[in-house]
Amino acid sequence: MCGIVGYIGLPEKTAEHDALAVLMEGLRRLEYRGYDSAGVATLSEGAVQSRKKSGKLVNLEEEIAQQPMRSASIGIGHTRWATHGGPTDQNAHPHLGDEGRLAVIHNGIIENFAELKERLLRDGHSFDSETDTEVAAKLLGTMLPEAGGDLTEAMRLASNELEGAFTLLAVHSDHPDQVVASRRNSPLVVGLGEGENFLGSDVSGFIDFTREAVELEQDQVVTITAADVRIIGFDGTPAQGRRFRVDWDAAAAEKGGFDTFMEKEIHEQPKAVEDTLLGRTDAQGRLVLDELRISPAELNEVSKIIVLACGTAAYAGTVAKYAIEHWCRIPVEVELAHEFRYRDPIIDDTTLIVSISQSGETMDTLMAVRYAKEQGARTLSICNTNGSTIPRESDAVLYLHAGPEIAVASTKAFLAMIAASYLLGLYLAQLRGMKFQGEIEDILADLHKIPAKIQEILDASDQIKDLARQMKDEPSVLFLGRHVGYPVAMEGALKLKELAYIHAEGFAAGELKHGPIALIEEGQPVFVVVPSPRGRDSLHSKVVSNIQEVRARGARTISVAESDDEAVSSYSESVFRVPETQPLLMPLLTTVPLQIFACALASEKGYDVDQPRNLAKSVTVE
Numbered sequence: 001m002c003g004i005v006g007y008i009g010l011p012e013k014t015a016e017h018d019a020l021a022v023l024m025e026g027l028r029r030l031e032y033r034g035y036d037s038a039g040v041a042t043l044s045e046g047a048v049q050s051r052k053k054s055g056k057l058v059n060l061e062e063e064i065a066q067q068p069m070r071s072a073s074i075g076i077g078h079t080r081w082a083t084h085g086g087p088t089d090q091n092a093h094p095h096l097g098d099e100g101r102l103a104v105i106h107n108g109i110i111e112n113f114a115e116l117k118e119r120l121l122r123d124g125h126s127f128d129s130e131t132d133t134e135v136a137a138k139l140l141g142t143m144l145p146e147a148g149g150d151l152t153e154a155m156r157l158a159s160n161e162l163e164g165a166f167t168l169l170a171v172h173s174d175h176p177d178q179v180v181a182s183r184r185n186s187p188l189v190v191g192l193g194e195g196e197n198f199l200g201s202d203v204s205g206f207i208d209f210t211r212e213a214v215e216l217e218q219d220q221v222v223t224i225t226a227a228d229v230r231i232i233g234f235d236g237t238p239a240q241g242r243r244f245r246v247d248w249d250a251a252a253a254e255k256g257g258f259d260t261f262m263e264k265e266i267h268e269q270p271k272a273v274e275d276t277l278l279g280r281t282d283a284q285g286r287l288v289l290d291e292l293r294i295s296p297a298e299l300n301e302v303s304k305i306i307v308l309a310c311g312t313a314a315y316a317g318t319v320a321k322y323a324i325e326h327w328c329r330i331p332v333e334v335e336l337a338h339e340f341r342y343r344d345p346i347i348d349d350t351t352l353i354v355s356i357s358q359s360g361e362t363m364d365t366l367m368a369v370r371y372a373k374e375q376g377a378r379t380l381s382i383c384n385t386n387g388s389t390i391p392r393e394s395d396a397v398l399y400l401h402a403g404p405e406i407a408v409a410s411t412k413a414f415l416a417m418i419a420a421s422y423l424l425g426l427y428l429a430q431l432r433g434m435k436f437q438g439e440i441e442d443i444l445a446d447l448h449k450i451p452a453k454i455q456e457i458l459d460a461s462d463q464i465k466d467l468a469r470q471m472k473d474e475p476s477v478l479f480l481g482r483h484v485g486y487p488v489a490m491e492g493a494l495k496l497k498e499l500a501y502i503h504a505e506g507f508a509a510g511e512l513k514h515g516p517i518a519l520i521e522e523g524q525p526v527f528v529v530v531p532s533p534r535g536r537d538s539l540h541s542k543v544v545s546n547i548q549e550v551r552a553r554g555a556r557t558i559s560v561a562e563s564d565d566e567a568v569s570s571y572s573e574s575v576f577r578v579p580e581t582q583p584l585l586m587p588l589l590t591t592v593p594l595q596i597f598a599c600a601l602a603s604e605k606g607y608d609v610d611q612p613r614n615l616a617k618s619v620t621v622e
């Protein structure tokens, strides 16, 4: 997620708070959000001054040193986490409109940017970048005449044309006394100073200057001057934000008030899934994965898919296997990347390699992708890091929009990988006519309901944390699942190993009687990921039988089951409830209690859940 700062101060404040210095300090505070380019714009002597560079803030600082900017008392600053368009100088923010008199920065994803861009191109506008932000800047500029030159009204009109998620900040050389901003489905807070006011994507952007803040609500436009703050709704009615005092220190502000990035990222999962789904359908509701860069004809030739990944990403790939095979009837193999290239795999030019990687830099996965390309396969990367090595070396990419994942153990990226894999499967089914449009729309409709359902689980997490406290001294925990619940069980075990350093093992529930059941003794904790009772009955009843089998041998069973599934209650010591959804979509919900459990238990043991021992966020060695 991008970092955003805005500033305006009385001219007499400039000696104490030069706008550029305030902006750069705010952007430094927002670096934790992860980014791959940065830029600033200030107003001085009736003109916009803008500097922007790919890479880290030091690159921007060098650019400014080489091309100094005049002193100013108003400006906007941005750190970009690339979504539409790679991390280049051209794609960095700010973007200009109204013939260079307007500078705009943006956080979010504008879902209808393609059709707006077509309209602006028809009207004679040209574009320097691939970004949705530049479209917003040009659109805002076209609204000024209709708004009678009023920047606030122009922002309100433009915001009503935009769909998706956006926080926009704008300054205009004709209005050197105001910064105007707008938000929908993306955060924005106001910082209140004396003779100066601030804007930030979160309080970190201005925490060094003020702790008095106002949180904006959905669909609001805010206009800040050095002396006041005015808020209106997108419908033009005056509005109030929520006033609060920031009592966090700067470090806590980076974690959004949570104690750890791990907890913050677990709670960011509704937005990570929502943002990954955003902007992937056209006005007719058809899936458009325009960044795929493999033609429909080539995709229709695919006879086999091989998923290459490691760790958590491999478990996401296993969920993808069940979904893609069911929807598309294409064989899908899931391979641990480090095993794949040494087993002389069968590959040809009708094989589609789908690599899944949060970092895009995992050496095992990268080397396997390179090997597969040498064998003639087409390669598609599902990745969370724009411009990283694996997507760069792949024929096509489907980016997650989970935002930077700081904690080493993956959580929100895992759910986003699964969501992106579902989109790929539905796109292939749409392309091959394996699903009617109505069927695809039904599944997409259920997918769009998932973020709110994840939030329900997060809101009811106290029961899970209580159990974690009770179980903190357990030496070993087993996890069982069937069908798409099997990779969830594997991921639940991995989270407990990674975070709490407890021996944990995931099994396919049907495998238990083929050996592992010998492990069951009195009091052995066993988590069971229970399929939907509305799915294929045999699966649900079979898993209930598995629960009975382990309980009969003294196991302590903890079930993760749908809210209306009463069958498991009498055989489970504890039941973590999740809202119901389609059986294939359940991993997006059943994973969450297992993440919360592992994080809470590790915290109870006093471990660093953000930087677990022996682990690296990106394993860049083979």
Ligand code: AGP
Pocket: 310, 311, 312, 313, 356, 357, 358, 359, 360, 361, 362, 365, 408, 409, 410, 411, 498, 615, 616, 617, 618, 619
């Ligand atoms: C996830 O919790 C682990 N830290 C690890 O298994 C990770 O998923 C794996 O190393 C792959 O990383 P990637 O997604 O960046 O390729």
